[in-house]
Amino acid sequence: MKQLLLHVRPKQTVLALLDNDILSDLAVERAGxxxxxxxxxxxxxxxxxxxxxxxxxxxxxxxxxFLRTRDLISKAIPHTEGSAVLVQVEKxxxxxxxxxxxxxxxxxxxYAVALAGSGYxxxxxxxxxxxxxNLLRRHAKEICPAGMGLIVRxxxxxxxxxxxxxxxxxxxxxxxxxxxxxxxxxxxxxxxRDGDLAVKSLRDYLTQGVERILVDDREVxxxxxxxxxxxxxxxxxxxxxxxxxxxxxxxxxxxSQIQQLFERVVPLPxxxxxxxxxxxxxxxxxxxxxxxxxxxIPHDELAxxxxxxxxxxxxxxxxxxxxxxxxxxxxxxxxxxxxxxxxVHILQAAVREDRVKTVVCGMTSLGLxxxxxxxxxxxxxxxxxxxxxxxxxxxxxxxxxxxxxRILEDLENRRREGPFKTDLEIRxxxxxxxxxLSPFMKKQLDKTAGRGIIIREEPSFSRETYTILSx
Numbered sequence: 001m002k003q004l005l006l007h008v009r010p011k012q013t014v015l016a017l018l019d020n021d022i023l024s025d026l027a028v029e030r031a032g033x034x035x036x037x038x039x040x041x042x043x044x045x046x047x048x049x050x051x052x053x054x055x056x057x058x059x060x061x062x063x064x065x066f067l068r069t070r071d072l073i074s075k076a077i078p079h080t081e082g083s084a085v086l087v088q089v090e091k092x093x094x095x096x097x098x099x100x101x102x103x104x105x106x107x108x109x110x111y112a113v114a115l116a117g118s119g120y121x122x123x124x125x126x127x128x129x130x131x132x133x134n135l136l137r138r139h140a141k142e143i144c145p146a147g148m149g150l151i152v153r154x155x156x157x158x159x160x161x162x163x164x165x166x167x168x169x170x171x172x173x174x175x176x177x178x179x180x181x182x183x184x185x186x187x188x189x190x191x192x193r194d195g196d197l198a199v200k201s202l203r204d205y206l207t208q209g210v211e212r213i214l215v216d217d218r219e220v221x222x223x224x225x226x227x228x229x230x231x232x233x234x235x236x237x238x239x240x241x242x243x244x245x246x247x248x249x250x251x252x253x254x255x256s257q258i259q260q261l262f263e264r265v266v267p268l269p270x271x272x273x274x275x276x277x278x279x280x281x282x283x284x285x286x287x288x289x290x291x292x293x294x295x296x297i298p299h300d301e302l303a304x305x306x307x308x309x310x311x312x313x314x315x316x317x318x319x320x321x322x323x324x325x326x327x328x329x330x331x332x333x334x335x336x337x338x339x340x341x342x343x344v345h346i347l348q349a350a351v352r353e354d355r356v357k358t359v360v361c362g363m364t365s366l367g368l369x370x371x372x373x374x375x376x377x378x379x380x381x382x383x384x385x386x387x388x389x390x391x392x393x394x395x396x397x398x399x400x401x402x403x404x405x406r407i408l409e410d411l412e413n414r415r416r417e418g419p420f421k422t423d424l425e426i427r428x429x430x431x432x433x434x435x436x437l438s439p440f441m442k443k444q445l446d447k448t449a450g451r452g453i454i455i456r457e458e459p460s461f462s463r464e465t466y467t468i469l470s471x
Contacts (some may be wrong), residue, residue, distance in 0.1 A: 001019075001020060001211055002017065002018065002019050002024075002209050002210045002211055003017075003018050003154075003210060003211055003212050003213070003214060004016070004017055004018075004201055004205050004210050004213045004214070005017075005018065005213075005214050005242075005248055005249065005252060005254060006197075006198060006201060006213065006214065006216070006217070006220065006466075007214040007216055007247075007248050007249050007254075008198075008215065008216060008217035008220050010031070011030065011031040011221075011402075012028065012029065012031065012306060012383075013028075013029045013196070013197045013198065014026070014027070014028050014029075014249070015027040015028075015029075015197055015200075015201055015205075015208070016249070016252075016254050016258075017205060018252060018254070020358075021252065021253070022257075023254060023257040023258070023320060024316070024353075025205075025319060025320070025355075026258070026319075026320045026322075026380065027197055027200075027377075028259075028380065028381060028383045029196060031061060033253075035092070035377065036061065036089045036092060037089050037090070037091065037092050037376045037377065038088065038089060038108075038193075038194045039088065039089050039190060039192065039193045039194070040086065040087070040105055040178055040191045040192035040193075041059040041060065041087055041088075041089070041101070041187075041188060041189065041190055042084055042085075042086060042181075042182050042185050042187040042188060042189045042191055043057035043059040043060075043065065043067075043081070043084065043085050043086075043087045043101065043187060043188050043423060044057065044058045044084055044085075044187045044188050045057055045058075045079055045080065045081050045082065045083050045084075045085060045194065045333065046058050046064055046081060047064075047081060048079065048080065048081060048263070052368070052434050053068060053069045053070070054066055054068040054069050055067050055079060056098075056397065057085060057087060057101060058098075058187075058188045059087065059101065059188050059190075060187075060188035060189060060190065061088075061099075063093060063098045063099070064098050065087070065089070065098050065099045065100065065101040066097070066098055066099075066100055066101070067085065067087060067101050067102070067103070068100070068102075071090075071101075071102035071103055071104060072103050073103045073104060073117040073118075074087045074117075082235070084182075084187045085103060086103065086105060086116070086178075086182050086191075087101035087102060087103055087105070088101060088102055088103075088104070088105040088106065089101055090102045091330075091374075091375050091376065092375075092376070092377065092378070094098050094280075096280075103117070104116075104117070105117070105178075107171055107174050107175060107178075107192075108194075108203070108204075108273070109153075109165050109167045109170060109171045109203070109311050110153075110155065110159075110203050111152065111153055111155050111156035111159050111164050111167045111168070112150050112151060112152045112153055112156060112164075112167060112168055112171060113147065113150065113151045113153065114148060114168075114172070114175055115149035115150065115151065115175070116147070116148065116175060116178075116179075117147055118147075118148070118149035119144075119146070119147070119148075119149050120149035120150075120151075120215045121137055121140050121144065121149060121152075122149075122150070122151040122152050122214075123136055123137060123151075123152045124151070124152055124153055124154040124156070126154040126157075127152070127154060127156070127157045129157070132157055135161075136152045136156055136157075136164070137152075138399070139161070139164060139165055139168065140152060140168065140341070143165065143168040143169060143172060144168075144172070145172065148157070148172065148175055150168065150171075162288040163393055172392060173436075174192070175302070176457060177192075178191050178192050178328050180354055194266060198215075198220050198223065198224060199227070201213060201224070202224060202227060204355065208397050210238075211238065212238045212239070212240055213238060213239045213240065214240050214242045214248065215239065215240070215242060216242045216243075216247075216248040218241060221239065221240075221241040224239050225295075226240050240310055261317070261320050261321050261380055261381075262380075262381055262384070262385070264277070266313065266317060267290070268290070268306070268309045268310055268313055269309055269313075270305060270306050270308060270309040270310075271287045271289075271290050271306075272275075272287065272289050272290040272306040272310060272332075273287075273290040274286070274287060274288075274310060274314065274317065275288065275370055276317065276321075279324075281325065282325055282326035282327065282328060283318075283323050283325065283326070283327045283328070283329075284328050284329075284330070285314055285317075285327065285328070285330070286329075286330045286363065287306065287310040287329065287330060287331045287332055288332075289302070289303075289306055289332060300334055300335050300336060300339070302415060303331075303332040303333065303334050304334055304339045304342075304343065306332055306333055307331045307334065307343050308343065308346055310329075310331065310341040311331075311343060311346045311347040311350060312346070314329060314347070314350075315350035315351045315353070315354070316350075316408060317350075318354075318358075318371075318373055319353075319356075320380065321379060321380045321381070322371050322377050322378060322379045322380045323379060324374060324375025324376065324377075324379075325372070325373065325375050326369060326370070326371075327370075327371040327372070328368055328369070328371075329368065329369040329371065330340060330367065330368055331343065331363075331367055331368075331369060332367075333367050334367070337441060340363050340367075341448055343363070343369075344360060344362060344363055344369065347369065347371075348360045351371075351373075356373055356374050356376055357373070357374040358371065358372070358373040358374070359371065359372045359373075389462075390462050390463075390464075397461045397462075397463055397464075398464050399463075400429075400431040400432050400434065400463060401434045401435055403428070403429075403432045403435070403463045403464060403466070404432055404435035404436050404441055407426060407428065407432070407436065407466055408441070408444055408445060408447075408448065408466075410468065411424075411445065411449055411468065412448050412456045414468070415448055415449070415450070419450060420449055420450060420451050420470070421470070422451070422470040422471060423451050423452040423453065423454070423470075423471050424449055424451060424452070424453045424454070424468055424469065424470060424471065425453070425454045425455075425456060425466045425468075425469045425470075425471045426445075426453060426454070426456070426466060426467070426468055426469075427457075427458045427461065427466060427469070428454045428455070428456075428457070428458060428461055428463075428465070428466040428467075429457070429458065429459075429461045429462060429463050429465070429466075430457045430459065431463065432463055432466065433455050433456070433457045436455050437455055442455075454471065
């Protein structure tokens with residue numbers, strides 16, 4: 001059974017999709033941390049950079065966005081500095097880059113996605129009934145005005161004719177409102193923002209075979225129930241208020257499953273393990289055999305069994321952890337070409353459940369599988385953890401001995417500028433002070449300074465923080 005949980009806190013809302021009590025999808029929304037992906041702006045071009053095949057656009061958020069030349073709808077229309085453009089945020093900003101925007105604006109509905117500036121009508125490949133495809137295409141053409149295209153989603157196959165038409169009409173109205181605001185507003189300006197996580201839960205998840213939604217906040221429950229009543233194809237009975245004494249996520253054992261998503265090593269049902277490491281540009285996943293020995297099983301068969309188990313779990317992990325960008329997977333080596341191809345097909349089938357566009361590029365001669373997943377949100381750990389101020393996210397801090405050597409070298413450099421005229425006081429952390437007070441190091445410090453030195457512990461100092469004072 002599939003069920004959706006909405007855990008609402010004062011400053012955070014977490015959506016968890018459970019499939020037979022196993023966490024299958026996860027989304028986090030923090031109050032005060034605006035998710036700008038999907039928002040539509042009237043932007044002003046500030047700088048055209050041919051060498052980068054794009055231009056920087058001011059969308060009014062304090063940091064210019066980047067619009068690639070390939071993401072322009074019509075390259076015949078001049079895009080010069082100071083001109084206005086209608087753009088949608090495709091990728092959020094990072095620590096080093098501003099957001100990525102596109103002129104290919106789209107609006108997601110329950111049964112279709114509207115495309116601005118396009119006449120394309122597309123039907124989901126998962127809808128295989130030819131008569132149903134033709135019917136949906138005909139309805140789409142009836143409703144779409146000039147300059148608007150549609151991609152019909154898989155959920156439309158089970159929708160009634162009136163429900164489908166009503167959804168398309170709503171998308172058309174949204175498109176028309178945005179176009180009118182674009183003409184009236186003075187840029188840069190925000191023209192459209194998507195609904196919050198609670199609203200998205202109705203639109204994006206209730207059509208995926210979800211039997212019920214459980215909400216632990218009464219106000220949010222009332223709002224969703226009212227929305228369901230207004231939408232004739234939704235049943236308010238499927239939206240339930242959770243009022244047990246125990247926390248919603250504890251009751252369904254979601255907290256423990258979320259905590260596992262921050263671990264570097266992921267155990268596999270087969271006994272193997274995944275090791276997941278992040279870099280700025282890409283994510284690397286290593287598949288290990290772990291404790292799975294498989295006595296009596298040939299090595300190649302054993303490798304395929306572990307790799308198959310790993311492929312299914314990798315698809316789940318990248319979805320739950322919000323991993324985006326380039327992903328490199330180092331599977332256990334296999335000799336047979338057909339097994340390598342079968343493994344790639346298994347991974348491709350597994351990522352089809354992902355709502356975010358994910359592409360499995362194939363396997364290299366070294367057994368590495370290359371993947372890309374559209375980066376739309378932050379990684380999951382970024383919602384829960386800050387980068388360590390001591391190590392800067394590297395996972396390593398300076399040893400006390402190395403910190404002591406650094407202080408000694410600093411003294412030597414200062415001594416070269418001239419002799420010290422007074423005694424000195426060194427303030428540092430307790431473990432560094434212990435190193436400096438050792439007989440050998442104290443002798444070296446006194447010899448270098450040529451005067452008396454007092455070592456004082458500062459509890460608030462890190463190993464890399466110290467002060468040398470004249471006394």
